[in-house]
Amino acid sequence: MKKIITAAALAAAAVAMATPAQATATARQPSTQQRPAILPAGNGDVLSSEPGVFFLDPLKAIKVDAAVHRIMYRTTDRTGKTIAVTATVLNPVKSKYGRRPIVAFAPGTQGLADKCAPSRQLADGTEYEALPVKKLLDEGYAVVVTDYQGLGTPGVHTYMDREAQGRAVLDSVRAAQRLDAVGLPDAGPVALYGYSQGGGATAAAAELAPAYAPELKIKGAVVGAPPADMNKVADSMDGSAYGAFFNYALSGLATSYGIDTGPYLNAHGKRVTSDLRDNLCTTQALAKYPFLNSRFLTVDGRPLTERLRRAPWDRIVADQRLGKRKPAVPVLLSHSALDDVVPQQVGKTLAADWCRQGVTVKFAGNHIPGHIAATAGTVTEGLPWLADRLADRTAPSTC
Template identity: 40%
Template sequence: MPVRRLFALLSCALLALFALTVTDAAAEPRAAAGDVVTARSVNAPGFFYARTWIITYRSTSTTGQPITVSGTVIVPFGANANTPVIGYAPGTHGLGDQCAPSVHLEAGDETEGLLIHQYATRGYAVAVTDYEGVGTPGPHTYMAGRSEGAATLDIVRAALRLPGTGLSTGAKVAIVGYSQGGHGAGWAAQLAPTYAPELNIRAYAVGAPPANLKTVADHNDGGDNAGLVFAAGYGIDVTYPELDMTPYLNETGRAVLADLSDDCTEELQSDKYAGHSLSEYTTEDVLARPEWRARVDAQNLGATAPRAPVLLYHSNNDEILPVEVSVNLRAAWCAGGANVTFMRTNTGPHFVTAALMSPTATSWVADRLGGNVPTGNC
């Protein structure tokens, strides 16, 4: 065969192979928010009545970038197409991967385990997010609202897509959370109509949310929980590429920033930070800078009214998150036409209220999943 003829045949074959490759690549589905990336069945101590998976799944960052988040899916035995799903946004666990709720659920020492049992023992599937950067590569974008809300909605999507659960994509859904989890649940409520409109969400339970970060920062700066203020500053800093806290830190501040980046809650609330003020670590008031104030304010709740009924609850005696942030959030959501049931309680300190109000919140959610629509108290 002439060399020219052989070359022509080889060229045609290569072109055909290239065309097939391009066609196959185009036909391959693009990863979507809520898609399961990995799933590992585990024996979670205490959840003897359920199957439990630790998963990673696709979600979206505050700045709109695709990210991978980890979390836990708990499905009671006997679950079926009628089983409701709870999207559970956990409270502050810390900034390091070792702090992740999924790590503690697998180890059997999860601090919110009993709160999660409140839902799972009713026969509901529970999907618990770890949030962006906790349990997966990259820093934790602590207090970045859109990321928290998206991660919470997307783990519900992931639970509904996870093989072997028996769950239905049309399952009734409720989104719940307390403290940071209240922030995440609140943001999920605001994002859901446009970000996850296909989810059949019937209720939101939003407990003691840090609905206004500047108010919370002013309340805690120099106090026992100052570490949470520093952690939030770190979280906002790593969320937005245009922000950089480093030029405004003194030597002590740079050391603190490096130290807290992998701290869990126990360390953030320890004497290491308690009693210290942000001014001790900075060369100027960072939160007064326009670019910082704009990004901090962008995490506040209230701009968009949820479309499903909301239980909003907060203790008058909350020492970490002042009740006024929920008072103002209620007014904003009610003004937007939301169906809000506000419970302003006398249940003591922050963490005590989480435990005392858990049965009430769980029962309220169960009523909504049962089809009862509350009148609210706007």
Template identity: 40%
Template sequence: MPLVNRSHDSSAVPRAGRRRSRLRRTAVVAALTVLTLPGLAAVPASAADRPSPSSTSSTSSAPGPSSTSDVPDVPVVPNQAVPLDDFYTPPTPLPDGADGEIVRWREEPRQLSARNYLVMYHSTNATGQDIPVTGRVLVPNTPWRGEGPRPIVSVASGTRGVGDTCAPSRWLDYERPFIEPMLLAGWAVVVTDYEGLGTPGGHTYVVGQSEGRTVIDIVRAATNLPATGLEAGGKVAFSGYSQGGGGAMWAGELQPEYAPELDLVGVAAGGVPADLTEVADGLDGKVGFGFLLFAAYGLDAAYPELDLGSYLNERGRETYEREKDACVEATLPHAFQNIGMFTSTNPLRSPQWQARLDENRLGANPPDVPIRLFHGTLDEIVAPGQARTLRDEYCAAGADVQWEWHLGEHVSTMVTGAPGVITFLDRRFRDRPFLGHC
């Protein structure tokens, strides 16, 4: 798709200006492309994008790739999950390994003109346990023309659902158009599946103490895998929207203590669920109630002592069994329902649940790097007020924050906020001046 009018004489425009203009145009076109995707639902990957169900992967401490020359030409059936393969089943017992150490990997057919690696790596969950996590590493053909090693953007995905079939690494999803301009800029992109998406166990949906670590550790994994050619010590940024906005911001808050060796230069996060209690209150009885169900499942998966089942009535238990492996489209039938329809007692009001919700509230440890936050004024899924509070807390603590309101609801703000994210990241990777709004 041509992005530049070839008849236009740009010789009089400074080179840096032409590059920034191309980045903005690419981001806008990529952002608008998302509008052609069907709603919020993920779309199955093409045969060239998906893993081969018949392929095998190395599980040794010095893992090697699997062959990708025999990837079958499997027809795409709309809205049908890609079959799971054994790559996502970790070895038993899980071998010891440091955070970010590779458990297994394989190279797959190229995506978006980038070398494409499926990885399983070590991370640490919300209760301090070593866990296997999967994800993708994309290394573009486009060279990095800035200083130092090729930068890495760890993209925290928005809501996919809570079932294994929803894992970001297994789907051609609605964030793909936003990743493309990053690759065209010469940046490597890594995308985690988070805890429990693809790998065994429940997905710890919106539990920042888990998500933040998985977002960080896939950067380590990418540089720990020699096949990628990515070097440790290069500039790193975290980026995400919605659930991914929370994951990116949690990675930013955890990084100084958890991964001080990373050269983190910025965090871009939109639609951030910073205060889960306030977000839950804004979903109960409203159009996005299905996301509240996912959040309850996620907290229960992260903290088994919360014992969600003990709070559920018969309808709640039936719904849990039906939706515990659901993807994002399953939220739609639950619009305008309320938590009292599914519980005998509201778990979110119990001291045990409140304590865990407080542990996963952003704002206590502002990242010491430039931050770009944006939110929709009409966001019907993630309450705008609590996002504004996060901005105010960061500013009061002396953080460098850019803040931008967008006139729109949740999905449209993801689209309109994308060009600003690309510009922000480009300036961070090139050490350009930062203008904060605090």
């Protein structure tokens, strides 16, 4: 039996471990699970679980009919250090499947603050990717949504860290399979799905799976608008309507690699970076800091994109590059030609890199205007493609 803990107990533990300045903020955010002193031996082992809810709206008028559990599970960070991560496991009440498939839903950009964790936003009715999650449930799939490293757990979210994100996705599947309260098959079919940051995390998980989680029966991966090459994505984002995302990436990767960004930033840059790190989720960040240009944040007036091309950042950026490793499963890669955050050529290059390695890839381009709106294209293409993979039909290829 897994340990069941209440939201009140979790909140109390969070406040007890917080500093005085943090305690007030934490108290306003219930159900913050804390890492136990000793973690179990296996990646994907469930550390704790509690009942949850899933609402489609912030008024909490539309509750999704599914069994929901918020869990904490073991995974490892980029360096291989054992860490605890939270996630939400959702099981539809009705399903046409006997051995119910599990879809690992890797969320897109949420923000860096703990309040932005998908597990909280699904419960609060504020998760902007709620509809894709519900569509997967409507298809009869169980869904597990990771919070990634540092969202809902102590520390800064390691946003854009390829290995940490990919491992968190794969271990969320293991955790869902091991959760006694849900009763999903231990060796049942699995699929991976994600858009934007989630597309990158899904791609990373597909590349890592052969070595990191070879026992998972992954049938395919739906990868939407993946930020596969940070140099090209950073150039596109900095100074754009999505400039806050570049700042997220700087904070996330600096945390993962132990770099102090303070010396790069002027006083204004430090205030903005702190605000984005500690207070603002995606929609709030885009509204408060539209067209954020990093050259106004630096002590030397140069954009931070220039620094990415110098040591140690050049190596860090290279570490995040997708397409160097071979997924062992078919991939659908969906990307709009009118994407204003991740250029479509980035997705085309990733597809070509995988094709050269012998991966079965279908590149599904579309002309939906804008990065956010184009998530609909990934849903439209992805659901029937997933259904075919789970039915063991031959995967199409555009290689």
